[in-house]
Every structure is written in structure tokens, then in C-alpha cells.
Amino acid sequence: MSGELVEFGAVSEPVEDIADVVIIGSGAAGATAGRVLTEAGIDVIIVEEGPHVPTEKLTSDMYTSFKWLWRDMGLQVGQGRAFTPILQGRCVGGTTVINGAIMHRMPKRIFDHWCEERGEGGVLRYEELERIWDQLDLELSVGTAPEDTLGRNNTLMRRGVEGLGLRGNSIRRNVKDCQGSAHCNQGCPTGRKQSMNNTYVPLAIERGARVYATCKAERFIVEGGRARGVVGRFLHPLTHEPGPTLTARARHAVVVAASAIQTPVLLHDNHIGRTSGLVGERLQCHPGAGVVGVFDDPVDMWFGANQGYESTHFWDERMKFESVAMPLEFGAARLPEVGPELMHRLGEYGHLAIWGVQVRARAHGSVRRNLFGRRSIRYDMNDGDIQLLKLGIKRLTEMMFESGAREVLPGVHGLPERISTVDEIEPIFGLTDDPRRFHCIASHMFGTAVMGLGRNNSVVDPRLEAHDLPDLYVTDSSVFPTNMGVNPQHSVCAVSWLAAEGIADRLAGR
Amino acid sequence: MKLLAFERRWLRAIFEAILPSNADDQLSLGVADVPIDRFVDDVLEHAPGQFKAGLRASLWVVALSPLFVIGRFKTFDRLDARARSEVLRCLAQSDIYLVREQPLLFKMVACLGYGGMPAVQRQIGIHPTDSSPPDWAREPERE
Ligand SMILES: Cc1cc2nc3c(=O)[nH]c(=O)nc-3n(C[C@H](O)[C@H](O)[C@H](O)COP(=O)(O)OP(=O)(O)OC[C@H]3O[C@@H](n4cnc5c(N)ncnc54)[C@H](O)[C@@H]3O)c2cc1C
Ligand code: SF4
Numbered sequence: 001m002s003g004e005l006v007e008f009g010a011v012s013e014p015v016e017d018i019a020d021v022v023i024i025g026s027g028a029a030g031a032t033a034g035r036v037l038t039e040a041g042i043d044v045i046i047v048e049e050g051p052h053v054p055t056e057k058l059t060s061d062m063y064t065s066f067k068w069l070w071r072d073m074g075l076q077v078g079q080g081r082a083f084t085p086i087l088q089g090r091c092v093g094g095t096t097v098i099n100g101a102i103m104h105r106m107p108k109r110i111f112d113h114w115c116e117e118r119g120e121g122g123v124l125r126y127e128e129l130e131r132i133w134d135q136l137d138l139e140l141s142v143g144t145a146p147e148d149t150l151g152r153n154n155t156l157m158r159r160g161v162e163g164l165g166l167r168g169n170s171i172r173r174n175v176k177d178c179q180g181s182a183h184c185n186q187g188c189p190t191g192r193k194q195s196m197n198n199t200y201v202p203l204a205i206e207r208g209a210r211v212y213a214t215c216k217a218e219r220f221i222v223e224g225g226r227a228r229g230v231v232g233r234f235l236h237p238l239t240h241e242p243g244p245t246l247t248a249r250a251r252h253a254v255v256v257a258a259s260a261i262q263t264p265v266l267l268h269d270n271h272i273g274r275t276s277g278l279v280g281e282r283l284q285c286h287p288g289a290g291v292v293g294v295f296d297d298p299v300d301m302w303f304g305a306n307q308g309y310e311s312t313h314f315w316d317e318r319m320k321f322e323s324v325a326m327p328l329e330f331g332a333a334r335l336p337e338v339g340p341e342l343m344h345r346l347g348e349y350g351h352l353a354i355w356g357v358q359v360r361a362r363a364h365g366s367v368r369r370n371l372f373g374r375r376s377i378r379y380d381m382n383d384g385d386i387q388l389l390k391l392g393i394k395r396l397t398e399m400m401f402e403s404g405a406r407e408v409l410p411g412v413h414g415l416p417e418r419i420s421t422v423d424e425i426e427p428i429f430g431l432t433d434d435p436r437r438f439h440c441i442a443s444h445m446f447g448t449a450v451m452g453l454g455r456n457n458s459v460v461d462p463r464l465e466a467h468d469l470p471d472l473y474v475t476d477s478s479v480f481p482t483n484m485g486v487n488p489q490h491s492v493c494a495v496s497w498l499a500a501e502g503i504a505d506r507l508a509g510r
Numbered sequence: 511m512k513l514l515a516f517e518r519r520w521l522r523a524i525f526e527a528i529l530p531s532n533a534d535d536q537l538s539l540g541v542a543d544v545p546i547d548r549f550v551d552d553v554l555e556h557a558p559g560q561f562k563a564g565l566r567a568s569l570w571v572v573a574l575s576p577l578f579v580i581g582r583f584k585t586f587d588r589l590d591a592r593a594r595s596e597v598l599r600c601l602a603q604s605d606i607y608l609v610r611e612q613p614l615l616f617k618m619v620a621c622l623g624y625g626g627m628p629a630v631q632r633q634i635g636i637h638p639t640d641s642s643p644p645d646w647a648r649e650p651e652r653e
Contacts, residue, residue: 300635338528340534342528350636
């Protein structure tokens with residue numbers, strides 16, 4: 001029996017539905033849970049705040065994609081001493097629709113650290129995660145881009161990394177026959193990216209799931225002290241004009257997979273996890289900054305895998321390097337010039353390469369409701385994180401020159417706008433450790449509803465069930481005790497998969 | 511949110527100072543050559559309220575900044591092209607974070623509209639996947 005996808009506009013009256021499990025969010029965590037549960041024959045409803053945008057409707061212009069696919073049109077920020085854009089998707093498929101498709105397994109050392117510190121061992125098993133990663137790799141076509149679609153932004157980075165004697169590799173991505181159109185952040189126009197909108201969401205629908213898109217989950221239904229569903233409201237995808245309500249009842253469980261930023265808001269509004277005082281706290285990120293290199297030969301960033309090459313050589317030092325092909329609309333704003341100088345620079349956009357460093361920052365931020373009831377994200381890197389970022393920018397600069405850059409635009413306030421030798425980056429270490437000097441973004445978020453053994457120091461148990469509300473599970477990266485230093489979606493999928501298997505086993509035993 | 515006529519004038523002047531026309535041999539199109547007013551309308555219709563309020567506040571700061579930045583008692587739109595560039599450059603290099611974020615904000619918005627136009631991309635050498643302009647750039651249909 002096939003399910004269906006229902007959206008604002010198609011409903012004029014309140015909708016009521018019932019399934020075994022209701023899932024909130026259709027991104028990496030939610031869609032994966034949907035895949036696993038429906039495979040076990042469990043009836044599922046998925047509630048997704050954002051719209052469904054079919055591949056043929058995806059556009060190459062960044063602004064239109066911001067409007068339809070990105071949360072707050074890409075304008076969500078973390079506030080601290082500096083403003084840090086906190087980037088997320090808001091559509092069927094979640095952030096996987098707009099992400100770089102990088103698939104990285106959680107390093108074993110991070111997992112061991114979680115077990116030592118928080119006692120997750122025994123229930124979450126690394127071998128189990130490895131089994132799931134293998135399966136995900138098969139199902140989501142994880143592999144490296146072929147050489148002819150890698151593109152020069154990636155091959156130049158390889159030259160820089162190898163030239164310095166560092167370890168690097170082509171990135172493993174969940175893409176089938178990548179065309180190298182470098183449009184991953186606008187949503188893959190050819191449907192090659194195996195994001196959740198192209199894979200597990202349609203699969204779950206095929207197996208009977210009902211997906212209520214443009215519907216924001218607001219309130220949990222609690223009966224007999226157990227989670228028994230969710231009440232949401234359909235919203236116009238652009239104007240947010242309210243439509244009818246949805247009452248999605250769950251016979252057995254509710255899975256919250258709304259992301260590390262939205263999940264704590266939902267938990268907070270429903271008074272879950274109060275004992276721990278940790279809902280929305282301990283927000284960790286991988287703040288990242290990009291460095292621009294100017295080359296004599298064409299780079300043509302618009303051709304190739306968006307993010308096709310990486311170096312984890314300095315992972316132990318809490319930093320990772322990646323190529324990041326930026327669409328013109330993004331990249332132009334990152335350039336230091338204005339006026340005629342900017343136009344000259346844009347005239348040679350085809351000669352620019354952009355690579356980034358992401359830092360496994362130690363800083364903790366928070367997601368709370370402010371006095372006006374709005375979601376408020378606080379985030380600032382600490383001094384140690386900034387020192388790492390400086391070192392990362394220096395290393396990127398070295399890679400750029402090693403691969404033949406004529407000039408580098410470091411993008412740091414207090415340094416020259418452009419430098420033409422490696423030595424000119426050294427003054428970065430004389431600058432104060434002030435986050436306002438850098439243009440960082442964060443797109444990997446963790447820790448706002450942390451898992452653990454006790455209700456005093458965690459929000460969910462190691463099976464990811466809320467300590468405060470039986471049958472309510474949280475399966476996104478909110479539950480990760482720390483950041484990981486690698487891109488999270490592979491781990492998010494695997495952890496959610498494991499939790500969903502646990503739910504399926506429980507239901508089978510009932 | 512709607513901008514008043516003089517605010518629109520200010521905004522256009524800032525955008526045109528950031529992305530002027532005929533400034534580069536290869537890239538002759540500037541922001542004035544794309545339907546940037548329609549883009550601004552679309553942003554003002556759809557962006558989150560906080561962003562729109564911030565944009566308006568920044569607009570006033572930049573428009574009135576020539577007095578403080580280059581000692582000229584004129585609004586930004588009344589300056590010549592060189593002076594406009596100078597004001598933006600000074601603001602962008604300010605030691606005060608909130609001040610140097612102002613030109614960046616306008617650059618971000620201007621580039622988002624401008625860079626999405628296939629005609630601009632073609633001049634730069636990009637072969638756009640969609641050769642038709644984005645929805646916001648199309649002439650509104652007449653009744
Ligand atoms: C630009 C960018 C590039 C990235 N690149 C990579 C990469 O290459 N590799 C990688 O591993 N990671 C990458 N990431 C991060 C990765 O995509 C995310 O970590 C991952 O998708 C998180 O999964 P999630 O399920 O927790 O959240 P999401 O995938 O964000 O899904 C959450 C979903 O829940 C929905 N939702 C939220 N609140 C509600 C509500 N109240 N009711 C109903 N629905 C709700 C949201 O709309 C969203 O669709 C990138 C992120 C960004 C922004
Ligand atoms: S590079 Fe292009 S074809 Fe390849 S996954 Fe990204 S958007 Fe799709």
C-alpha cells in the first residue's frame with residue numbers, strides 16, 4: 001500500500017491521522033528512521049515543516065533556493081560577540097537537500113570518548129554503527145567523484161595538500177553519477193545527490209508512510225504519561241500564513257528528528273527534559289571559515305563536485321580542511337573589494353578557488369526562547385577555538401600557495417585584504433583572539449538534548465528515549481554528547497537507524 | 511515591509527556603488543542592469559522580520575554616514591561615485607564590528623540578486639543551468 005505526501009493548499013480542514021509511529025522532521029535522522037520503521041512493516045507518519053520541492057522545480061539561483069529550501073532564507077544566526085550564520089535546510093529531506101553530500105563515519109575515538117564520559121557503551125555499539133554505515137553506503141551510493149567530474153577547485157587542493165606532504169583524499173559522497181554541476185547547495189538539479197528527498201522519504205511513502213509537509217509540529221499528545229502523537233499546523237511555505245491543524249496520533253511512539261536547533265525548542269515548549277536543565281544547552285558546532293585563492297589559470301569553480309577533496313591530516317589538532325565551491329552569489333559577497341575593484345575581481349571569478357577549514361570547537365552555545373518568545377541561538381567560539389581557526393587559515397594559505405595561487409584573500413579583519421607570500425599570513429598570530437575578525441559559518445550542530453544514563457545529566461537515555469516521557473525518542477544530532485570533527489550526516493543517519501531498530505524490536509516484542 | 515521612496519534611492523545608490531556598471535572590460539553589467547528593485551521587493555516580502563528591520567536600520571546608518579566617515583554633510587546617494595566607494599571602504603575597514611558589518615550586509619543582498627542573473631553569469635564565463643531569469647526577475651504579468 002502506497003502512502004502519500006500532503007501539503008498546505010491541499011488541505012482546507014483539520015486533518016486527523018493515526019499510525020504506529022509519528023516522526024517529526026524528514027532530514028537525515030527523520031527520513032532514516034522512516035526507512036527503517038517502514039521496512040519492519042510499521043505504519044509511519046512523517047511531519048515536516050518545510051515544503052516538498054521536486055527535482056524539476058529546483059532552480060540554480062541561490063536566492064530562490066534560500067526561499068524554498070533553507071531555514072529563515074539562510075538568515076538564521078547565532079549571536080555572541082560575532083554573528084555566526086547557523087545554516088540549515090527546511091524542506092522535505094531537510095538539510096540533506098542543500099548539503100555538500102559528504103559522508104564521514106564518526107571517528108572511533110569520538111565514540112569511545114562518549115562512552116567513557118557519559119556511559120553510552122553497551123547500548124550504542126560501534127560495531128553496530130559500522131554495520132549500518134556499510135548498508136547506508138550501499139543504499140545511498142557513497143563513493144568518490146570520478147576524476148573527470150572532480151573539477152579544478154578540488155584537484156588544485158589536492159595539489160596543495162600533497163605538495164606539503166599532508167594526507168588528503170577525494171571525498172566520499174552520497175551521489176550517484178555526479179554530473180559535477182556544483183549546485184549541491186541549491187538542491188541537486190539532476191537528482192544525482194542521494195539526499196533524503198530522493199531516497200528514504202519516497203521509499204517510506206512507497207511503503208505506506210504519510211508525509212505531511214509544510215506542517216509544523218507544535219505540541220506532543222501525552223496520554224497515560226506516554227507520548228501518543230503530535231499536533232501541528234499547516235503553514236504556507238513562504239508567507240507562513242497559518243492553515244488547518246494536523247492531529248497525528250501515534251499508537252506506540254513519537255520520534256523527534258527536527259535537528260539540533262529545532263528539537264530543543266520543541267522539547268522546551270513541551271516541558272521535556274526539565275530535570276536535567278540541559279535542553280537547548282551544550283550546543284556545539286564546527287565553525288568554519290573559507291580562504292580564497294587567485295590563480296593564473298582558470299579554476300572554474302562552477303564545474304565539479306561542490307566539495308570533492310579534503311584533508312583530515314590535522315584531525316588530531318581539531319581541524320579539517322575541505323574544498324568548497326561557492327556559487328557566485330555566495331562567493332561574491334565573500335570578496336573584500338567594493339566598486340570597480342570588486343567588478344574586476346568578479347571578472348576573474350573563474351580564476352578563484354575557495355577552500356575552508358572547520359574547527360572542532362570546544363565552545364558551548366545554547367538554543368532558548370528569548371523574552372519575546374522567539375528562538376534565540378547564542379554561540380561564540382572561545383579563545384582556544386579562535387587560535388585553532390588562525391592556524392587553520394594559515395595552513396589553508398600554505399596549501400593555496402603550494403598549489404600555485406598568485407594571491408590569497410584570507411578574509412580576516414586586521415590582515416591585508418590580499419597577500420602574495422606565505423610569510424604575510426604570519427601576523428594572524430599577533431591578532432587578538434576576537435571572533436569578530438573572522439567570517440565563520442556553522443552548519444553542523446550537536447548536543448542540545450544530550451544522551452546519557454541519568455536524568456540529571458542527560459535528556460534521553462542511550463536508546464534515545466526521553467527520560468521524562470516514555471515513548472518519545474530523539475534521534476537527531478541533538479543527542480550527540482559532543483561534536484566530532486567530521487561531517488555529521490552519516491553518523492546522524494546511523495544513530496537514528498539504530499534507535500529506529502530498537503523501536504521496531506520493542507514493537508515486535510509487544 | 512515597504513521602503514519609502516528616499517530609502518529606495520539610498521539603497522540603489524549603495525548597491526550601485528558596490529556593483530557599478532561598465533567598470534570591467536569583461537563584466538560590464540552592474541547591479542543597475544538587473545531588475546534589482548524587484549529583487550528587493552521580493553526580499554522585503556519574504557525575509558524574516560528581524561532581518562528586514564536590521565536592513566532598514568543599516569540603510570539609515572550607511573546613508574547618513576558620509577558626515578562621520580569623510581566629513582561631508584550629504585546623504586550617501588548625493589555623493590559622486592568615488593566618494594561613495596570611499597565611504598563603503600572606510601566602513602568596511604572600521605575597527606567597530608557593527609560598523610564594518612553594514613557594507614557587508616548590503617553586499618550580501620546585492621550579490622544574491624545580481625549573481626543569480628544568467629546574463630551576469632554568462633559574462634563571467636559561467637554557463638548557467640537555467641538560461642531563463644529567476645522568478646523574482648520576471649516582469650509581473652499584467653491583469
Ligand atoms: C550548507 C550545508 C552543507 C552541509 N554539508 C554537509 C555534508 O556535506 N556532509 C555532512 O555530513 N553534513 C553536512 N551538513 C550538515 C548535515 O546536513 C546535517 O548535520 C544533517 O542533515 C542533520 O540531520 P538532522 O536530521 O538532524 O536535521 P535536518 O537534516 O536539518 O532535518 C530536520 C528537519 O526537521 C524539520 N523540522 C524542524 N522543526 C520542525 C517542526 N517543529 N515540525 C516539523 N518539522 C520540523 C526541518 O524543517 C528539517 O527538514 C551540511 C549542512 C549545511 C547547512
Ligand atoms: S555536484 Fe551537481 S550533480 Fe553532483 S551532486 Fe552536486 S548538484 Fe548534483
